[in-house]
Amino acid sequence: MRNCEEVLELISAALDGALTDGEQRELDAHLNACPVCSALYAELSALHKAAGEPEEAPAGFAQQVMCRIAAAPEQDRPEPAAPRPKIIPWRRWASLAAVAAIVVLAAVTLPSQLRLGSGSSDTAGRSYDAPENESGSGEIELYDAIEEPDPAWDDLEVSFATTAQADAGAGAVKETNDAESSIAAHSADAGALDIPKSEPTAAEEASGTEPINTVSDNGAGAPDIPMPKSTPPPPEPDTAEVPGSAGLNSITYGADGSPPDINMPESVTTFSESEAYCGILVLTDGPLEELERCESFVDDEGNLCYLVPAEDFYAISAGLEAENGEVKDTVAGNGAEYGLIIVESLS
Amino acid sequence: MTEQELAALARQGDQDAFAQLVKANQNKVYTLCVRMAGNPEDGEDLAQEAFLRAWRSLPSFQGESSFSTWLYRLTSNLCIDFLRREKRRKQAAPLISLDDEEDSRPAEIPDRRFLPESELERRELRNAVGRGIQKLSEQHRQVLVLRELEGLSYGEIAARLGMNEGTVKSRIARARLALRAILLSDGNFSPPASSDIVKQNGKE
Numbered sequence: 270m271r272n273c274e275e276v277l278e279l280i281s282a283a284l285d286g287a288l289t290d291g292e293q294r295e296l297d298a299h300l301n302a303c304p305v306c307s308a309l310y311a312e313l314s315a316l317h318k319a320a321g322e323p324e325e326a327p328a329g330f331a332q333q334v335m336c337r338i339a340a341a342p343e344q345d346r347p348e349p350a351a352p353r354p355k356i357i358p359w360r361r362w363a364s365l366a367a368v369a370a371i372v373v374l375a376a377v378t379l380p381s382q383l384r385l386g387s388g389s390s391d392t393a394g395r396s397y398d399a400p401e402n403e404s405g406s407g408e409i410e411l412y413d414a415i416e417e418p419d420p421a422w423d424d425l426e427v428s429f430a431t432t433a434q435a436d437a438g439a440g441a442v443k444e445t446n447d448a449e450s451s452i453a454a455h456s457a458d459a460g461a462l463d464i465p466k467s468e469p470t471a472a473e474e475a476s477g478t479e480p481i482n483t484v485s486d487n488g489a490g491a492p493d494i495p496m497p498k499s500t501p502p503p504p505e506p507d508t509a510e511v512p513g514s515a516g517l518n519s520i521t522y523g524a525d526g527s528p529p530d531i532n533m534p535e536s537v538t539t540f541s542e543s544e545a546y547c548g549i550l551v552l553t554d555g556p557l558e559e560l561e562r563c564e565s566f567v568d569d570e571g572n573l574c575y576l577v578p579a580e581d582f583y584a585i586s587a588g589l590e591a592e593n594g595e596v597k598d599t600v601a602g603n604g605a606e607y608g609l610i611i612v613e614s615l616s
Numbered sequence: 617m618t619e620q621e622l623a624a625l626a627r628q629g630d631q632d633a634f635a636q637l638v639k640a641n642q643n644k645v646y647t648l649c650v651r652m653a654g655n656p657e658d659g660e661d662l663a664q665e666a667f668l669r670a671w672r673s674l675p676s677f678q679g680e681s682s683f684s685t686w687l688y689r690l691t692s693n694l695c696i697d698f699l700r701r702e703k704r705r706k707q708a709a710p711l712i713s714l715d716d717e718e719d720s721r722p723a724e725i726p727d728r729r730f731l732p733e734s735e736l737e738r739r740e741l742r743n744a745v746g747r748g749i750q751k752l753s754e755q756h757r758q759v760l761v762l763r764e765l766e767g768l769s770y771g772e773i774a775a776r777l778g779m780n781e782g783t784v785k786s787r788i789a790r791a792r793l794a795l796r797a798i799l800l801s802d803g804n805f806s807p808p809a810s811s812d813i814v815k816q817n818g819k820e
Contacts, residue, residue: 588693
């Protein structure tokens, strides 16, 4: 006969209909003999029912939703429009390219060093099976471990930069980034990988629009790009529903003080053809649980970056407030397989 | 029309098609939001916001999963986001005034523990469970939400979180126990009419 500690799991599994016949018999036998567990079973069963009990949306819910949609300004309805050129901050683009290159190089040359998501023995400080926190302290602690960059990465970066300089010349953009040409050089190596590919010709297209070097971005990481329309945060009763105005508190402005053009509808980046990612999202507050199973790596700034399948990326970015993450370049349907979610170091 | 057809139309801007999708999914979305938010008011706001987000994000919907799955994921992320904001808000203003409706609202669990008989008691228990879920540790809340609110199987949860099924199973069991403990301690609070500070004397 099992002890009560073990029976807890049987009880829980019984609620989920996940018991084998043998386990069911064991459970019944124990419950017959143990009033404490019997009471526990009844209580957990009631909580289980209450938790899962379906609610009905209040009357008129659908109408209210549709009214809000109908009343929303034009910008609220992004159209699957043709790609529109957009200025990309030089430095951010460069670091993306660098990130992509690092991923390519690392995947090809240092698979054991690559810090992938769950399952890797290298995930120091990010063990998923962290000790249980049973205190019910009321803290809703989302993922909270940020790693130090692996020194191996620095070496990698150095060797990468050197290679890049040697390979310079492939890009057609004026003042092209070393990283960008390095990507071109290495994209052949990356043939087998699904993640960041880029073509040299994309640079030409990019340069056909606005010269990248005129964008002011002094490295504060402040995008000078038009921000996609942000939404008012939902359950804040004191916030008037002014489209586009809410959630901008955390958005930093360009170095020249120009505010992001919040009325710009979601538009597509300049290098949409070569764009490695379907979108890039920067989280300043710690990643989401869903990211746990995505491939991840640490970029040159020490930020944790996740490669998220496009479908999930859209779901995640659509669900996040602008306040928590700047949705930098959400591209509708450029066909890239992955989006990038960067979790900025909290230090 | 199938969900797929409706979603395709809605993507083109067809509001009527979207309205049908709203009706088809509103209960499930609303249930998730209410449970996660822990109260119907916030839950309703969240549910509405979820649909608005879905509408705006439709061009990004590739159709690899079904519309309702995609919608549900979006909703779930929205709720998590809400909880994070709430947590920050509460951290910023830790003192609870008795006049603050929201925070002094007690979990009115009937004396016969967790055995609701009337509809009112059932609703109160659901609300209490929702609030209790918010207080769980992140690991516990995560698995419990996936199991109870999203209805995923152990295998699906294991796949989603990158764990093995045995871990999922035992974690859910402990999460349920933790939830029960939270509700039991909440049950010691005085009713709202009382002007006493809530008694957290840890009895039982």
